[in-house]
Amino acid sequence: MPTATINGVVVAEADEADVLHIEGNVYFPPASVNRDLLKDSPTPYTCPWKGECQYFFVKSGDEWLQDRAWTYPHPFPTAEQRVGKDIAGYVAFWKEVQVS
Template sequence: MKAVLGDTVIAEAPKEDLIQIEGNWYFPPASVNAELLEKSPTPYTCPWKGECQYFSVKDGEQLLQDRAWSYPTPYESGIARVGKDFSDYVAFWKEVRVTD
């Protein structure tokens, strides 16, 4: 599967390597082009997943604020709920299309 913004592939991995949580596809960290992400200071803590790290996504010269996120150290109870360790996996907001 691919995460695509415009014509740029931000992440790509086989579907079996992704994790789906609450309707969002989370890509393994090694499958994401980190050069296209910039850490954001936006704070958020999910009540069951844990502390979130937001990223802004580079789209050419434009920076799309908080369009990607991950959970660097999810709660153990969150990992148990998902059934797999999703530490540092990255999900994307709607402007980034996830396709087969």
């Protein structure tokens, strides 16, 4: 079962059948993510084939680490065509967040 943790705290956990593997990242379904540990980041980014990205700060103890998670709230149709599934709202993690 893929799990995303930071300093031993579970940020997301889902069955392997429910996660998506895209470009070396594990994307967790929206319902599997602890949103209390995320807050919106103002960092802008648009992927050429996935669409506009929403980055998040991830809570680590008493601090918030900027841009350690992201999602595509309204992905381009090309994303679903390329992945074979609607990726809207799926969340991936980076750096200090360990995915195993």
